[in-house]
Amino acid sequence: MSGEGRGRIPLYALDRPQGPSRLRHGPGRTPSVRQVTLALPLARARARSWSSLEPFSDEIRGEDQVLLIAATGGAKSTLVATLTLPIPSLVALDEKDALRLPRARIVQLPSHAATVTDTEPDAYYRLVVRAIAYRDGRGDTNRVILRPHVLDIDGFDAHNDIFHAVYDRRAVILWIDEITATGATSQRVQPWLKGISARGRTRHVGLWTCTQAPYGVTPTILRRNATYLIFGPIDSEDARDIGRSQIELAETLPRKSGRFIVYKAGEREPYRLFVPIPDVLAGWKAP
Numbered sequence: 001m002s003g004e005g006r007g008r009i010p011l012y013a014l015d016r017p018q019g020p021s022r023l024r025h026g027p028g029r030t031p032s033v034r035q036v037t038l039a040l041p042l043a044r045a046r047a048r049s050w051s052s053l054e055p056f057s058d059e060i061r062g063e064d065q066v067l068l069i070a071a072t073g074g075a076k077s078t079l080v081a082t083l084t085l086p087i088p089s090l091v092a093l094d095e096k097d098a099l100r101l102p103r104a105r106i107v108q109l110p111s112h113a114a115t116v117t118d119t120e121p122d123a124y125y126r127l128v129v130r131a132i133a134y135r136d137g138r139g140d141t142n143r144v145i146l147r148p149h150v151l152d153i154d155g156f157d158a159h160n161d162i163f164h165a166v167y168d169r170r171a172v173i174l175w176i177d178e179i180t181a182t183g184a185t186s187q188r189v190q191p192w193l194k195g196i197s198a199r200g201r202t203r204h205v206g207l208w209t210c211t212q213a214p215y216g217v218t219p220t221i222l223r224r225n226a227t228y229l230i231f232g233p234i235d236s237e238d239a240r241d242i243g244r245s246q247i248e249l250a251e252t253l254p255r256k257s258g259r260f261i262v263y264k265a266g267e268r269e270p271y272r273l274f275v276p277i278p279d280v281l282a283g284w285k286a287p
Helices: 033-039 076-083 123-131 156-169 191-203 220-225 247-252
Strands: 065-069 090-093 104-108 143-147 172-176 205-211 228-231 259-264 271-274
Touching: 065 076, 065 220, 076 205, 090 156, 123 143, 123 156, 156 172, 156 191, 156 205, 191 205, 191 220, 247 259
Parallel strands: 065 205, 065 228, 090 143, 090 172, 104 143, 172 205
Antiparallel strands: 228 259, 259 271
16 A cells, blocks of 8 residues: 555455355464454554554445545545445435446436325335346446435435335445435434444445534434544534544645545544545546
């Protein structure tokens, strides 16, 4: 990895569900207490700038959950579009009706109210299932951009049906470009979004959630279950409420610079992440 720290997602991650991996110890290979102790990372010195942070070099797995927070113009969509370029199985939720991605087909959804009836209460769910169904062998792509109807922006029930369909699809990354546009709040979250966050890993469903809203406004379950918490440029007012070590560094990040700070679950200190725009996205405009 270069010194800047570049995030990666392994290509195998979402082709299809993989069998569980197992850690095997050969004869005489059981680690001793001393070995385990020495394997623990030493506490890192407190950084004084973004460039003094250690670079982020993890492979983000297909079933991981990522929460990305940055102010307007913080390159959230550009980061996700770049890191998910190699992913063959993706569902991107586009509330702004403007997202375009390489190798992705666009599906414009009808309104939830016009689709659901008393005799067919699951009609919208079934419609979304068909829209995002795998198209292997048909020469089509399994990367889908879903555009909910304008009347379903903030629509709690419509998005619950979308999340249900994604949960049942399996082996996919769900990209929510703006969580506040789904009707989910810190106090109220769709049951099927909870299901994805709580059990998506066992179904090989990854979750990438973006927002420009303050950290405390995002659903609690997404904050709690995030494998990686990524911050782009944020305002000082928002930083005070986050309570993360060295979060003030996010206030210094230039907008549209490709610079972010990353917190890994279970670790206190952040890493630096730099993701340049690849040639295939040259001229690409974020929604």
